[in-house]
Amino acid sequence: MNQTTQSGNGSNVVVTGVSSGIGQETARCLAQKGYRVFGSVRKRADGKPLEDELGDKFHTLVFDVCDKDSLERSSDIVSEIVKDDGINAIVNNAGLALFGPIELLDDDAFEHIIKVNLLGTRFVTNAFLPLLRIGNREDQRSKIINISSLSGIFNTPMNGAYCISKHAMESLGEIYRRELFGEHIDVVSIRSGPIQSEIWRKNIDSTNAYEGTVYEKMAKKTHKIMEHAKKSALPPSVIAELALDIIEGRKKKLSYHIGEGARISQILSSSLMPKRWADKLIHNALNKKNQNTQ
Ligand SMILES: NC(=O)c1ccc[n+]([C@@H]2O[C@H](COP(=O)([O-])OP(=O)(O)OC[C@H]3O[C@@H](n4cnc5c(N)ncnc54)[C@H](OP(=O)(O)O)[C@@H]3O)[C@@H](O)[C@H]2O)c1
DSSP, X not given: OOOOOOTTTTOEEEESXXXXXXXXXXXXXXXXXXXXXXXXXXXXXXXXXXXXXXXXXXXXXXXXXXXXXXXXXXXXXXXXXXXXXXXXXXXXXXXXXXXXXXXXXXXXXXXXXXIIIIIHHHHHHHHHHHHHHHHOOSSSOOEEEEEOOGGGTOOXXXXXXXXXXXXXXXXXXXXXXXXSGGGTXXXXXXXXXXXXXXXXXXXXXXXXXXXXXXXXXXXXXXXXXXXXXXXXXXXXXXXXXXXXXXHTTSOOOSEEEESTTXXXXXXXXXXTSOHHXXXXXXXXXXXXXXXXXX
């Protein structure tokens, strides 16, 4: 394991969805700083690479974020290990995307993304909150970090289910923060644009499913935009290091907007931007002929 400054010695963190992408890099970054990381996967074998790499700084938890029984068992396992130290942060990272027009999306797929990105975030937070309370100290306040998205503040066509799930995750985070205010447990949202991860491979071809429908042109354009986004995506270490800075109190804001599209998403979702202007700009971007997105 890479030896760096061990700022996290004695601190415990839960990170969900560490089989790949942002979750995996966050687990790695925190463990390398000396945190004991409890990282969740759905298949036990997916925890093996991080166990091999990080040694006793990494513990695999196996759960689906929608499975409350597994979550309860996992929280008992963590409690047994950390005892009176509790945990210092939960990084709610596990999630998925789903592309397609809201009218034609498969109902089960729509329900599933809401379950995972919204209900799953709540189930995980509730399962580990008692341990977070134990770990909350005046010199290092406990944090809940939600890996949201720019789609949590800005609605884009062909991305509706994901936008809805991340907007709801934003509300959930704000409500937790206000309800936990008196306990000094902070909830911070990371709203990111494109990051290199498996999420692109899992979703990029789904836009092909709308050939022959009224959404064909929009779907093709979305595919091109996604290809471009994938190429310009930032490495997941950007999010991992930000999470570390939030946990260690160097970054104190309630939300962070990261990567390509951050500025324009903030402008277009601002209350100062007339909604009809935003509608028109988005429509033009998705429907102009021969527009080069590269
Ligand atoms: N990549 C981006 O451009 C980007 C931008 C903004 C926000 N985000 C957010 O970042 C988070 C991580 O995504 P990523 O980009 O790193 O994608 P990823 O590489 O696909 O990782 C997603 C992780 O979530 C896990 N997961 C999915 N469904 C789950 C469930 N029901 N229960 C437990 N774990 C589950 C996956 O586990 P399996 O391997 O078992 O499926 C995987 O470990 C997501 O919340 C995503 O919305 C990503």
